Amino acid sequence: MFDDILEAGTYLSYLVDRGVTGMVDIYITGGLKDVFGTIQTGYYYHNICANLSGTYYYSQVGEDTYRINITITRSECGYVYRNIVYGEKIPEDKERAIRLREEVEKVYNECVTPGMSDFEIELALHDRVISQCKYLGSDSPYDVQHSAYGALIDKEAVCDGYSKAFTLLLTRAGIESQVVYGTAGGGHAWNQVKIDGSWYMVDSTWDDPEYSSKKETAFHPYFNVSDEYLSLNHKWMNEGYNACTTMKDNYFNHYGYVYSGQSDYESALKERIKEGGSGVYESVITDSYSVDNAFVREVSDGRFSEYYNDILNDYYFSNVIVK
Incomplete structure (x- = not known):
């Protein structure tokens, strides 16, 4: 029984991280807003690892207590992530996940050479995602828009796909990162990345010159920035994310x-x-x-x-x- 959205959502995320799939029951006290907040929190924090079923059920079982029944299914991104991190074999029938894993390895080998620093690896992978991915409009299929598969193989995605692709590539490189969900003139996704012991915000979508209509130019104003910098035009829930307090390895400061x-x-x-x-x-x-x-x-x-x-x-x- 939970009486806090963050605790309930974090527990849901914990189950995802542990590789749990199938139907799960969570009990929370409060109103309907707490039900939806739990789903949103669990989904946002670990969307890289799994899909939470688009259909979930809840029922009132007490004066202010709700039972949430939700289905956790492994996403193709999740199969690749767990293969990289835990060495879990991707099932043979998960062809898209296998293809995505191959592409992650290919991009990594093309971008990363011995002796590169974590900053140099991060920059190379950031620029690769941007250079090969075209930003899509809302009319495109959801599984293309919002997937690493779309960004790396179909070479088309929205911010969600950019961010998941970047996280998978960084994971392959052994660099800690996660997807951040919030708003920036509408629903939006970007990344947090840990470089030399410090966490930074990175928005590869907003760094994409095609997205910003500056089609021929490189663009790095959102590469390794602080919370303070990004919060001027991005918003997110601080709970569950790492504090980004420095601009030391921002692109412009670094060089x-x-x-x-x-x-x-x-x-x-x-x-x-x-x-x-x-x-x-x-x-x-x-x-x-x-x-x-x-x-x-x-x-x-x-x-x-x-x-x-x-x-x-x-x-x-x-x-x-x-x-």
């Missing part, structure tokens, strides 16, 4: 691409283009500043194909693409 003003930024960008040649140059300027056509043309010898400015959470972002 030293944060500049204090126009002069600092322009001199650094000139040197970066001189040394790097063709490529994408992402920067953050902490003072209000907008890159202009004349400057970009000058520092790239007229070889730029695109540039843009953006303002996110009081950070001034600049991307310059040099041919």
Whole structure:
């Protein structure tokens, strides 16, 4: 018997983690909102491992006590996750799960080489998911939109699929992560990732240039950010998730691409283009500043194909693409 949504939902998640499948009864005191809250909490925290049946039943068995009967079924993502973590064999009749496991291994081997740091592995896998997955609209089949299979094999998904695919790849790399569910202008999903002992928020969907309509550019403003940073335009239940309190390994901080003003930024960008040649140059300027056509043309010898400015959470972002 539970009298708290979080406890009941966490217990449901515990059963999922233990590999339990089939029908489960949970008793909770409270009103109907507590029934639905239990289902939501259990589903959100461990959706990577299993599907909670879309049809569940509840009945009032006391003045303020409800019995919830729910069916837990293993998802294809769950089979792959448990194969990676626990070595459990995927049943031969689970063809999609087997295909997904093969694709996870293929992507991992193509992206990860000996000697890479966890940060470098995380970045490589993040960029791979973004580069090969097209963001889908709501008219696409649910099992494509919301699955790692959709993101990695069909190469089409929504935020849920991006996040599950990223978590599976990170799990294969031995990096702790989990899917986070909340809202960002509507229902949304992203990740938490643990790098060098610290947890960070990562939103690969919002980092996808196709999703943001910046189709030719790299985009990393939501790579390894803090709760404080992300909470300006994302919301989630804090219970059950890890506190993300640092920006140390944020993409821009890690590479030293944060500049204090126009002069600092322009001199650094000139040197970066001189040394790097063709490529994408992402920067953050902490003072209000907008890159202009004349400057970009000058520092790239007229070889730029695109540039843009953006303002996110009081950070001034600049991307310059040099041919």
